Amino acid sequence: MTSTTGSAGPGDETAPGDDAVAKPRFDHARAEAAIRELLCAAGEDPDREGLQETPARVARAYQELFAGLYTDPDEVLNRTFGESHEELVLVRDIPVYSQCEHHLLPFHGMAHVGYIPNEHGRVTGLSKIARLVDLYAKRPQVQERLTSQIADALARKLDPRGVIVVVDAEHLCMGMRGVRKAGSTTTTSAVRGIFRSSSSSRSEALSLIRDGR
Numbered sequence: 001m002t003s004t005t006g007s008a009g010p011g012d013e014t015a016p017g018d019d020a021v022a023k024p025r026f027d028h029a030r031a032e033a034a035i036r037e038l039l040c041a042a043g044e045d046p047d048r049e050g051l052q053e054t055p056a057r058v059a060r061a062y063q064e065l066f067a068g069l070y071t072d073p074d075e076v077l078n079r080t081f082g083e084s085h086e087e088l089v090l091v092r093d094i095p096v097y098s099q100c101e102h103h104l105l106p107f108h109g110m111a112h113v114g115y116i117p118n119e120h121g122r123v124t125g126l127s128k129i130a131r132l133v134d135l136y137a138k139r140p141q142v143q144e145r146l147t148s149q150i151a152d153a154l155a156r157k158l159d160p161r162g163v164i165v166v167v168d169a170e171h172l173c174m175g176m177r178g179v180r181k182a183g184s185t186t187t188t189s190a191v192r193g194i195f196r197s198s199s200s201s202r203s204e205a206l207s208l209i210r211d212g213r
């Protein structure tokens with residue numbers, strides 16, 4: 001099994017029993033110590049009653065929020081099946097919760113993912129598309145990279161005629177701090193194949209994404 005993240009990344013250790021390829025995993029003890037240290041740095045007392053279990057809780061939360069670092073995207077898309085459908089398949093309004101890699105604050109919104117299968121009609125289960133979005137969202141991210149990683153994984157595994165991905169999201173680092181523009185949203189798109197070369201295919205998909213018709 002190959003790792004998705006190469007050699008760099010948090011918890012960069014070999015999982016027990018996997019001596020063939022170094023597979024990164026979340027280092028819970030290290031994360032817990034770091035959260036305790038952060039509380040100290042903020043002038044808090046990590047031993048006061050309300051905070052005693054916080055480092056362990058936050059470490060568990062981050063293990064979940066960064067779970068996408070430890071899953072191979074190719075595994076998610078390994079199960080495909082033949083279905084003679086050579087028109088658009090579009091999954092709209094997939095909820096996205098990610099963390100901006102600059103501030104480790106959430107950005108959240110919706111992803112819309114469409115593709116046109118190739119002439120062999122290889123399609124994937126609809127849930128696998130939502131799993132793919134989750135996998136790339138659950139890691140320190142920027143919205144542009146999230147969008148293109150989803151498109152590239154689908155292009156690589158399904159060899160479709162085209163892929164279109166649109167993500168609309170609000171970044172809390174722009175709302176609750178810094179420039180404080182709560183409610184502003186960012187839209188990113190990535191198009192591959194026919195959606196790049198044909199403006200009419202792209203417009204049709206975009207209007208389905210926006211209006212459902």
Ligand SMILES: Nc1nc2c(ncn2[C@@H]2O[C@H](COP(=O)(O)OP(=O)(O)OP(=O)(O)O)[C@@H](O)[C@H]2O)c(=O)[nH]1
Nearest residue numbers: 100101102103141142143144171173174177178179
């Ligand atoms: N392009 C892009 N920028 C992002 C994303 N998430 C956060 N940012 C931006 O990353 C930038 C980081 O800017 P810096 O100047 O290094 O950090 P900063 O001083 O905290 O910036 P401010 O947020 O402006 O206070 C900010 O402009 C954020 O709005 C993202 O997904 N894509």
Ligand SMILES: [Zn+2]
Nearest residue numbers: 100102103173
């Ligand atoms: Zn940010």
